Amino acid sequence: MTPDSRQIVFENVSKFYGEVLGVNKVNFSLEPGITSLVGPNGSGKTTLMNLMTGLIRPSRGAIYVLGLTPQQPIEFFRQVGFCTQFDSFPPGTNGYDFIYWPLRLHGFGADQAAKLTNEALERAGMGQVARRKVAGYSKGMRQRIRLAQAIAHHPSVLVLDEPLNGLDPMARSESIALFQAIAKQGMHVIISSHILEEVDRISDRVVLMSSGYVVAEGQIREVRREVRDHPMQILVRCSNASRLAAAAFELDHVVEAKILSDGQSVLVRTRDAEQFYLLLNKIVSGGFVEVDAVAPADDDVNSIYQYLIGSDGGQA
Amino acid sequence: MSFQDLVARAQNWSKEQPWRLYGSQISILVRNEVSRNLRRRVWIYLLAFIPVLLILIHLMVGRHNLDVDQIEADTDVLAGIVQLYYFRLGTFFACMGIFTWLFRGEMVERTLHYQFLVPVRREVLVVGKFFAGAVVAIALFETAVLACFCLTYARFGAAGKSYVFDGPGLAQLGSYLLVTALACLGYGAVFLALSLLFKNPIVPGVVIMGWEVIAPIFPAWAQRLSVTFYLKHLCPVSLPLTGPLAIFTIVAEPVAPWIAVLGLLCLTIAILVLSCFLIHRLEITYTAE
Numbered sequence: 001m002t003p004d005s006r007q008i009v010f011e012n013v014s015k016f017y018g019e020v021l022g023v024n025k026v027n028f029s030l031e032p033g034i035t036s037l038v039g040p041n042g043s044g045k046t047t048l049m050n051l052m053t054g055l056i057r058p059s060r061g062a063i064y065v066l067g068l069t070p071q072q073p074i075e076f077f078r079q080v081g082f083c084t085q086f087d088s089f090p091p092g093t094n095g096y097d098f099i100y101w102p103l104r105l106h107g108f109g110a111d112q113a114a115k116l117t118n119e120a121l122e123r124a125g126m127g128q129v130a131r132r133k134v135a136g137y138s139k140g141m142r143q144r145i146r147l148a149q150a151i152a153h154h155p156s157v158l159v160l161d162e163p164l165n166g167l168d169p170m171a172r173s174e175s176i177a178l179f180q181a182i183a184k185q186g187m188h189v190i191i192s193s194h195i196l197e198e199v200d201r202i203s204d205r206v207v208l209m210s211s212g213y214v215v216a217e218g219q220i221r222e223v224r225r226e227v228r229d230h231p232m233q234i235l236v237r238c239s240n241a242s243r244l245a246a247a248a249f250e251l252d253h254v255v256e257a258k259i260l261s262d263g264q265s266v267l268v269r270t271r272d273a274e275q276f277y278l279l280l281n282k283i284v285s286g287g288f289v290e291v292d293a294v295a296p297a298d299d300d301v302n303s304i305y306q307y308l309i310g311s312d313g314g315q316a
Numbered sequence: 317m318s319f320q321d322l323v324a325r326a327q328n329w330s331k332e333q334p335w336r337l338y339g340s341q342i343s344i345l346v347r348n349e350v351s352r353n354l355r356r357r358v359w360i361y362l363l364a365f366i367p368v369l370l371i372l373i374h375l376m377v378g379r380h381n382l383d384v385d386q387i388e389a390d391t392d393v394l395a396g397i398v399q400l401y402y403f404r405l406g407t408f409f410a411c412m413g414i415f416t417w418l419f420r421g422e423m424v425e426r427t428l429h430y431q432f433l434v435p436v437r438r439e440v441l442v443v444g445k446f447f448a449g450a451v452v453a454i455a456l457f458e459t460a461v462l463a464c465f466c467l468t469y470a471r472f473g474a475a476g477k478s479y480v481f482d483g484p485g486l487a488q489l490g491s492y493l494l495v496t497a498l499a500c501l502g503y504g505a506v507f508l509a510l511s512l513l514f515k516n517p518i519v520p521g522v523v524i525m526g527w528e529v530i531a532p533i534f535p536a537w538a539q540r541l542s543v544t545f546y547l548k549h550l551c552p553v554s555l556p557l558t559g560p561l562a563i564f565t566i567v568a569e570p571v572a573p574w575i576a577v578l579g580l581l582c583l584t585i586a587i588l589v590l591s592c593f594l595i596h597r598l599e600i601t602y603t604a605e
Contacts, residue, residue: 017601057599077434101344102430104344105345
């Protein structure tokens, strides 16, 4: 495969730490936009990000980021910014120097580096505390100063390992807005996060990982289609839950109909959602049950994730 | 491929390299590393200045014979301090502390990834860090050797001044400073490479120390793989040692001073080239530290 200069490409990538599997046979390519890596601890998200940025080398396979590899560090790291989840900093450094000196290593002159540093600090909301020692920062501030360093040189690919950890709701919302603004400029933003609701809301696509394998990849709805065989959940709020549950059970494709604790909602799991909606129309038109609300209960990353890897996505 | 082809390739490669960027990156790395090292290595200051303190105490509390014969005796004492303490212990352990910490210390502190995520070739990183370590080690130990020299001869007044400026004193000082700088470069390169080869470079460091002591009993070609082999040829004063200590003064195969200097620089460069290969194998796996 010829590496595409706009894509991030993983070609049959495996990484083993001795006999321990990091990731295995990873194949995918990512277009610009926001991509979320989702999976529980140890699923290989950080390994994938470290491989992408050259902090570790693949045992097998090849990785191209915009047609470049980390073996070309000058070109590569002008295009890539990585905010790792290592919460450690050079001893004695302050927020300003933490961003300024790496920019000087990029080859920026003193004035340009100072300008970019101030701009990054403002974008991350750290301008006021930039001259304080990083050791005195709160966890959220440390997270934001790392983010500021990652975006300071205006990379085309921004890799963010758990970037929302430790942020208060306001900072989280600002960071998400920043990611979306960067993605809108045609750049890649790769995010790993365990806050699935936020990933769901901001992602253009997801990569679901489990035990070192990519179990699904694509847009959320595409991923949902990949697991079409798995029963879909539909939540119905109605006036007569037991009647609806009994009618649903008569259908072959319904595998479960559960009355929820409020007594007015039924959670139906079906292999054929369209057939179930037809039944629902019949029941409603027959006047047996009044339906207040119908909603798919699982068309988000969290539930897809639960389907795919049989685990609680909320714990990822 | 002919020799001309190889030369042409090398020239093309050289023209493609952004040497100015490399130079500015090295100067930034040196600046950052020097300030970091100078701040945090208090025990290395002690290692460098213990003989200075001892000489100072001796001057303050001792009874002194200030005749000319004593200058010769003190010259031998100074030679002993430089050759036995500084070359074999002081610079050795200081370089172990400074140069192994350049990469391994950053692994322990979990900050090395910042160096790997900037557009800097890893070879440039090795060279920049090596220069930074060398600046710190050379500055400390040359200052200490200079202080020892000044304190040794200052107390003799006019006779001491005459020994230094009209006699062999100044040449000896030049030799000591040269050998100190070369010792820092040689040991520095060795410990930098060891820190990239081993998670705990202390044990191989002790093995290297043993090798430096016993190298004189090995064939001449093997001796060339030790740092002290080159340093001994540059020492201006022979130590009058007898018994087991004489092993420190054995010169199996005399070589010219310029060959000794060139030999040590070549050894240093060869070890740095090895380090440049090793750095490409290095991965950020802090959990393994």
